[in-house]
Amino acid sequence: MAMGEFDLIKRYFQQQILVDDSVQLSIGDDCALVSVPENYQLAITTDTMVENTHFLPTISPEDLAYKAVATNLSDLAAMGAQPKWVSLALTLPNVDENWISTFSQSLLHTLKQYNVTLIGGDTTKGNLSITITAQGFVEKNKGICRHKAQIGDLIYVSSTLGDSAAGLTQILLGKSAVDSDDVFLQQRHLRPTPRIELGQALIGIAHVAIDLSDGLISDLGHILERSQCSAEVELTALPLSSSILNKYDRTQAEQFALSGGEDYELCFTIPPEYKDELELRLKKLNVPCTCIGKINEKCGDFSPRFLRDGKPVNITFSSGFDHFKESK
Amino acid sequence: MAMGEFDLIKRYFQQQILVDDSVQLSIGDDCALVSVPENYQLAITTDTMVENTHFLPTISPEDLAYKAVATNLSDLAAMGAQPKWVSLALTLPNVDENWISTFSQSLLHTLKQYNVTLIGGDTTKGNLSITITAQGFVEKNKGICRHKAQIGDLIYVSSTLGDSAAGLTQILLGKSAVDSDDVFLQQRHLRPTPRIELGQALIGIAHVAIDLSDGLISDLGHILERSQCSAEVELTALPLSSSILNKYDRTQAEQFALSGGEDYELCFTIPPEYKDELELRLKKLNVPCTCIGKINEKCGDFSPRFLRDGKPVNITFSSGFDHFKESK
Numbered sequence: 001m002a003m004g005e006f007d008l009i010k011r012y013f014q015q016q017i018l019v020d021d022s023v024q025l026s027i028g029d030d031c032a033l034v035s036v037p038e039n040y041q042l043a044i045t046t047d048t049m050v051e052n053t054h055f056l057p058t059i060s061p062e063d064l065a066y067k068a069v070a071t072n073l074s075d076l077a078a079m080g081a082q083p084k085w086v087s088l089a090l091t092l093p094n095v096d097e098n099w100i101s102t103f104s105q106s107l108l109h110t111l112k113q114y115n116v117t118l119i120g121g122d123t124t125k126g127n128l129s130i131t132i133t134a135q136g137f138v139e140k141n142k143g144i145c146r147h148k149a150q151i152g153d154l155i156y157v158s159s160t161l162g163d164s165a166a167g168l169t170q171i172l173l174g175k176s177a178v179d180s181d182d183v184f185l186q187q188r189h190l191r192p193t194p195r196i197e198l199g200q201a202l203i204g205i206a207h208v209a210i211d212l213s214d215g216l217i218s219d220l221g222h223i224l225e226r227s228q229c230s231a232e233v234e235l236t237a238l239p240l241s242s243s244i245l246n247k248y249d250r251t252q253a254e255q256f257a258l259s260g261g262e263d264y265e266l267c268f269t270i271p272p273e274y275k276d277e278l279e280l281r282l283k284k285l286n287v288p289c290t291c292i293g294k295i296n297e298k299c300g301d302f303s304p305r306f307l308r309d310g311k312p313v314n315i316t317f318s319s320g321f322d323h324f325k326e327s328k
Numbered sequence: 329m330a331m332g333e334f335d336l337i338k339r340y341f342q343q344q345i346l347v348d349d350s351v352q353l354s355i356g357d358d359c360a361l362v363s364v365p366e367n368y369q370l371a372i373t374t375d376t377m378v379e380n381t382h383f384l385p386t387i388s389p390e391d392l393a394y395k396a397v398a399t400n401l402s403d404l405a406a407m408g409a410q411p412k413w414v415s416l417a418l419t420l421p422n423v424d425e426n427w428i429s430t431f432s433q434s435l436l437h438t439l440k441q442y443n444v445t446l447i448g449g450d451t452t453k454g455n456l457s458i459t460i461t462a463q464g465f466v467e468k469n470k471g472i473c474r475h476k477a478q479i480g481d482l483i484y485v486s487s488t489l490g491d492s493a494a495g496l497t498q499i500l501l502g503k504s505a506v507d508s509d510d511v512f513l514q515q516r517h518l519r520p521t522p523r524i525e526l527g528q529a530l531i532g533i534a535h536v537a538i539d540l541s542d543g544l545i546s547d548l549g550h551i552l553e554r555s556q557c558s559a560e561v562e563l564t565a566l567p568l569s570s571s572i573l574n575k576y577d578r579t580q581a582e583q584f585a586l587s588g589g590e591d592y593e594l595c596f597t598i599p600p601e602y603k604d605e606l607e608l609r610l611k612k613l614n615v616p617c618t619c620i621g622k623i624n625e626k627c628g629d630f631s632p633r634f635l636r637d638g639k640p641v642n643i644t645f646s647s648g649f650d651h652f653k654e655s656k
Contacts, residue, residue: 024369025473028554030406030538031371031464033471036364041352043359044447046415046461050454078358087374089417089459119372126378126457131417131450133374133461136359143361145353210358226356 012104013088013118020117022084032119034085040137043081047072051128056171061103063190064130069110070194071213072134074264077199078211080144081136083114088121089131114196144202144209144268149227153207153269153295156278158195158287160241161216162253163188165260181243188241192264198289201281202268209268215259217304217315220267224295224302231304233293235313258315269295340432341416341446348445350412360447362413368465371409375400379456384499389431391518392458397438398522399541400462402592405527406539408472409464411442416449417459442524472530472537472596477555481535481597481623484606486523486615488569489544490581491516493588509571516569520592526617529609530596537596543587545632545643548595552623552630559632561621563641586643597623 014027025033036042049055049068059067069086076083088107092100111118116134167189170182177183195211202209208227210219216233224231235254244253270278282289293304306315342355353361364370377383377396387395397414404411416435420428439446444462495517498510505511523539530537536555538547544561552559563582572581598606610617621632634643 024469025471029474030403031373031409031471033369033371033407033466033473035369035468038366041361041363042370043361044413044415044463045359046417046449046459048417048419048450048452048459050419050452053453075358079361081359085372087372087461089374089376089461091376091378091457121374122376122459124376124378125381127455129419129454129457131374131376131459133415133417135372138361140363141352143353143359145361146357 012100013108013121020084020115023117023119026117026119027121032085032087034119036137039140041140041143043076043079043136043138043143044133045072045075046131046133047075048129048131059190061099062106065103065106066110066191068130068132069107069116070192071264072132073114073116073194073196074192074211074213076134076136077194077196078144078209078266079136079138080142080199080203080209081138082200083116083134083136083196085117085119085135086111087119087133089124090121091124091126091129093126093128114194139203142203144199144206146208146210146223147226149208149223149229149269149295150271151229151295151297152272154272154275154291155220155231155233155267155269155293155295156289156291157212157216157239157267158198158265158289160239160244161212161263161265162244162256162260163241164192164262164264165189165256166244166248166253168262181246184241184243185247189262192262194264195266195287197285198266198287201285202266205270205274205277205281206268207270209266212263212265212267213261215261216267217258218261220304221302223267223269224304227295228298230296230298230300230302231293232296233304233306234310235306235308237290237292239288239290340428341436341449348412348443351445351447354445354447355449360413360415362447364465367468369468369471371404371407371464371466371471372461373400373403374459374461375403376457376459387518389427390434393431393434394438394519396458396460397435397444398520399592400460401442401444401522401524402520402539402541404462404464405522405524406472406537406594407464407466408470408527408531408537409466410528411444411462411464411524413445413447413463414439415447415461417452418449419452419454419457421454421456442522467531470531472527472534474536474538474551475554477536477551477557477597477623478599479557479623479625480600482600482603482619483548483559483561483595483597483621483623484617484619485540485544485567485595486526486593486617488567488572489540489591489593490572490584490588491569492520492590492592493517493584494572494576494581496590509574512569512571513575517590520590522592523594523615525613526594526615529613530594533598533602533605533609534596535598537594540591540593540595541589543589544595545586546589548632549630551595551597552632555623556626558624558626558628558630559621560624561632561634562638563634563636565618565620567616567618
């Protein structure tokens with residue numbers, strides 16, 4: 001016998017033990033009731049993942065739940081916010097109790113890892129789709145936006161770029177992970193790390209930050225457009241993992257890094273005088289960050305310009321991932 | 329040429345003029361940044377509407393946008409909250425600019441009507457589906473929950489019940505609205521009114537409140553289960569519109585009222601000593617409320633008992649709307 005939706009929500013998602021005193025009422029009423037401490041603002045983000053658009057039907061419920069949470073927390077990280085609560089809207093084609101049990105366990109486990117409370121949501125019938133609204137605290141007027149890049153700012157990215165796109169390519173080709181490089185790349189696609197601590201460490205020194213969900217060209221482009229400036233990026237400075245370079249030639253690796261998307265690393269800018277302060281703060285974290293270029297005056301459009309060994313080069317491949325454009 | 333998703337969001341949903349000083353940053357960044365005033369809590373609710381599950385493919389984009397907003401604000405109303413912000417996750421099978429233009433205009437118009445700001449969201453490709461997360465302010469510890477009904481409380485419902493289910497039945501049968509009764513019933517289905525002012529007027533006198541989305545039996549059942557009590561409901565007291573009684577016999581009208589769902593009226597309880605105060609407060613609103621029964625001690629399960637002219641009767645039809653159960 002199929003379980004009703006109320007039973008579903010109760011049985012699988014109410015298992016968490018609430019230890020968050022910002023939550024006064026959670027799942028099971030018309031609304032959740034929560035509090036925001038004085039001197040804090042709320043950062044709010046919403047992302048949807050649809051089967052066959054954002055993930056393959058072959059993805060495991062564990063990886064899907066993890067990634068749905070991680071990608072939303074990544075948006076909070078990019079503002080320098082401390083994640084607090086998520087609401088989950090889960091649309092399912094049918095009631096597969098094994099699937100839901102595994103999905104919910106992974107979701108709650110991931111939330112617990114980041115001290116985030118599931119405060120409510122909705123379960124509906126339809127094609128598989130997950131919408132999460134995530135909320136976090138950020139000190140008043142300290143949130144890191146996209147529109148405050150200044151000419152002369154240094155542009156940084158965290159960790160390595162392109163791994164996720166390389167891993168997705170392997171998965172799409174049906175390639176099993178036969179060595180540690182394959183495992184690394186595929187895990188970078190399936191299990192991206194939201195850079196929450198890094199985002200918070202950037203408060204007070206970064207002028208802008210964004211998480212790299214659509215690829216560096218596209219996401220840096222958002223910063224440039226919002227900040228009304230341009231940028232130059234040195235291709236030889238792009239941080240590329242040894243795994244991507246073991247598996248792909250440099251040109252392909254650069255393409256993954258620039259336009260592949262879904263790395264969920266942070267791209268941010270700082271004024272040059274904060275370089276030492278940044279390095280000091282990074283020492284306390286386990287996330288290397290690399291300077292890849294600088295912010296320039298606007299010249300023509302807002303696209304970043306690329307250099308190789310200091311000389312201008314043209315980049316010809318696709319400029320970012322867009323679900324609607326992809327379908328043409 | 330298809331527009332990209334970023335263009336879509338910008339072009340159609342950024343048209344609103346922000347006049348809400350609780351919103352410091354809205355559409356166009358990784359997150360929105362908002363503030364909650366001191367002494368207030370935040371009420372948060374999420375609801376999804378999926379094509380062919382929650383609405384027919386024939387629904388107009390105007391009605392769909394209206395209803396997606398109204399049903400979420402209805403949850404805030406049931407807590408006594410003042411709606412403030414919504415996030416919109418819109419999944420579309422393709423880019424039909426006429427459709428999106430009409431949908432977004434209706435959505436923004438509806439939000440404006442209720443002084444609510446669209447603070448962000450996501451646009452994705454897939455089967456048509458709308459998830460809204462709505463947030464509102466409620467004075468600290470004043471939110472009206474489901475778990476505080478007391479034995480002896482009087483049970484009230486707002487306006488009339490069953491109209492929406494009657495209107496849906498007409499629409500499903502392909503019946504054109506030929507007279508004012510048909511128009512009334514079908515509009516009650518397509519354009520439910522979130523009882524926001526009523527919800528706020530109930531603060532301090534109502535022990536519990538819920539909005540009637542699944543039908544009185546099911547929704548009152550949620551109150552009874554959460555409050556660990558039972559109830560008796562007098563069937564002759566059910567408020568039925570003249571339109572429903574002009575079009576259906578009393579038995580059918582009662583069935584619509586008890587288990588039809590989607591009325592989005594409020595069901596609430598007050599202690600008898602607040603009867604006069606309730607009537608005083610209702611005079612300032614244009615929403616009649618009717619006492620239909622009272623809260624009793626738990627006896628067996630949490631289902632409400634029904635009386636007709638004071639004598640117990642058995643209700644045999646379905647107890648509420650459940651998307652998964654319906655599919656069996």
